[in-house]
Amino acid sequence: MAQSGKGKLNYRCPSCFMRDLDIDMFYDKEKKEYYCLRCQYTGSEEDVLEKNEMIRFRYRKMMERITDFD
Amino acid sequence: MDAELINYIKEKYPSIKCAVATCWEEGPKAYHTTNNSWYTLFDGGPWNPWIPSKQNTHAPAANEAEDSGIVAIPHLSRDLLACYDGNGSNFGTHPQNVLRGMIYDTKTWEYPYLYNLIDQYRHLAKYNNGYSYNMMFVGPGWLNKMGRWEQPYELLKKSYEDGMRYYGDLKKEGKLRDLTMSEFADFYRANKTYTEPECALWKDILYGSKKQLFWYVDPFMRACVNMDQGGAIVDLRPYVAKLKWEVGIGTPHVQDASYPFLIQEKYRAGYFTHYAGEGTVRSAKICCGAEEVDLCLCRTHATFSQEGKNRILTLDPVDIEFAEVNVKLQTKVIFPEGESRILISREILDVSDPEAEISINEYMVACYGTTEYPEDMTSVKLSVGDGPDAVKIDYAYKCREASIAGAKVAEAIIPPVQTKVTLTTDADDATSYVKEGYAFSPMFTLGMTKKIRKGEVIGTWLNLEKAN
Numbered sequence: 001m002a003q004s005g006k007g008k009l010n011y012r013c014p015s016c017f018m019r020d021l022d023i024d025m026f027y028d029k030e031k032k033e034y035y036c037l038r039c040q041y042t043g044s045e046e047d048v049l050e051k052n053e054m055i056r057f058r059y060r061k062m063m064e065r066i067t068d069f070d
Numbered sequence: 071m072d073a074e075l076i077n078y079i080k081e082k083y084p085s086i087k088c089a090v091a092t093c094w095e096e097g098p099k100a101y102h103t104t105n106n107s108w109y110t111l112f113d114g115g116p117w118n119p120w121i122p123s124k125q126n127t128h129a130p131a132a133n134e135a136e137d138s139g140i141v142a143i144p145h146l147s148r149d150l151l152a153c154y155d156g157n158g159s160n161f162g163t164h165p166q167n168v169l170r171g172m173i174y175d176t177k178t179w180e181y182p183y184l185y186n187l188i189d190q191y192r193h194l195a196k197y198n199n200g201y202s203y204n205m206m207f208v209g210p211g212w213l214n215k216m217g218r219w220e221q222p223y224e225l226l227k228k229s230y231e232d233g234m235r236y237y238g239d240l241k242k243e244g245k246l247r248d249l250t251m252s253e254f255a256d257f258y259r260a261n262k263t264y265t266e267p268e269c270a271l272w273k274d275i276l277y278g279s280k281k282q283l284f285w286y287v288d289p290f291m292r293a294c295v296n297m298d299q300g301g302a303i304v305d306l307r308p309y310v311a312k313l314k315w316e317v318g319i320g321t322p323h324v325q326d327a328s329y330p331f332l333i334q335e336k337y338r339a340g341y342f343t344h345y346a347g348e349g350t351v352r353s354a355k356i357c358c359g360a361e362e363v364d365l366c367l368c369r370t371h372a373t374f375s376q377e378g379k380n381r382i383l384t385l386d387p388v389d390i391e392f393a394e395v396n397v398k399l400q401t402k403v404i405f406p407e408g409e410s411r412i413l414i415s416r417e418i419l420d421v422s423d424p425e426a427e428i429s430i431n432e433y434m435v436a437c438y439g440t441t442e443y444p445e446d447m448t449s450v451k452l453s454v455g456d457g458p459d460a461v462k463i464d465y466a467y468k469c470r471e472a473s474i475a476g477a478k479v480a481e482a483i484i485p486p487v488q489t490k491v492t493l494t495t496d497a498d499d500a501t502s503y504v505k506e507g508y509a510f511s512p513m514f515t516l517g518m519t520k521k522i523r524k525g526e527v528i529g530t531w532l533n534l535e536k537a538n
Binding site for chain 2: 009010011012020021022023038048049052053055056058059060061062063064065066067069070
């Protein structure tokens, strides 16, 4: 098995991102998956992008332009 | 930059007048976010520019003798609620902070939060005599062609250009003045006094809660008041001690540049603790018979006002419902400029049964530290009362208590942070007390209890002094 490398972008582990940890993942060419060195998450690029969006459940005002700060 | 470094640079290069000295709340939380690989530990400083003292970078100079000779600015203007609750690197006016936090629409690449953040900083003029400040600081590494945080270079570039464009638009509208760091230092010195505090009544602009925090900083303290917890003080840094705190190899604090806290609700719990023990907070309990309600559970909102040298936070009244009686109460938190103390006043607006025996227990649970782990408390000295009648407890983790009816002061001396903190009252009929902690609640409590009646106003002072 050859060594892993970085993907085309620095894809962070969705599981760690959800607990306020920014951990770049590595890419396993043979299994065609990203994997996390810190936890047990593995997934495809599509899965990483989809799961990382879970962080946005917190941001209920993310797309609202606010003008009243009182 | 620690004070020793600033002092050295100022001596060696006297023309330097401004420096990026810290990054707001970039302490253990940021350390964790980077899997403990980014050694930036400096919680506890001001969020907006200040004149550092010669003794400690975080603590602003109280006068010319303490003036380090520079104006310090924090790296980035950060969200004063989101960064305190979570990862600092996701919520700042560094546009790529906002990308790192994924606070944008993936399809449209829009990020109104960035503009909301800039605008809330502009709004702080309301609390600071018309002055507000904002900065963006982007190093070239954040615009690299490889992209970052799951997004390509094109979005990194767009976010930087959009941020600069927004500043440009504000400038064209006459709502912004752009200054170099040196120009800003001159402006700051011409428009600020040493003891003038920096105030920020900050609202949640991201999560959709109604939560408000009030931040206050002056040469004697930094404090955070949480309106979601009835106006409890949830973070307190005793700048009055102006701790000499060298940082770097060969010093006692190789990486730890934070200013120590007495209260920190994230690292030492706040109102909520698991199973037993107490977390650090300055709050009050309203008591009726065996029932007890902590004001930390009374969510409310505040308005800011300034009367002379007093900055006043007036909270909306809250209702406390006991089984047989209801109490309506209003809290004010008052910061007198330059006095190193905070007055908390409670006005009892209504009691449904005038005959009911209601009392208030004003308290402060505290300790000291800069990280999540407890420190050795054995040097802490507690006392209650004045003069020969004072009762003293030298901290030994024995869970002891002492109280004196009629006493007006409860005191703790904390030698590792050279600080004396007291709770005092003018009331003649209060009972003051101190409590020692134990191994699994390594805190101390200062407090005073008093019966209350409708129409009464009870004032309690939290006083900070340097104790060598």
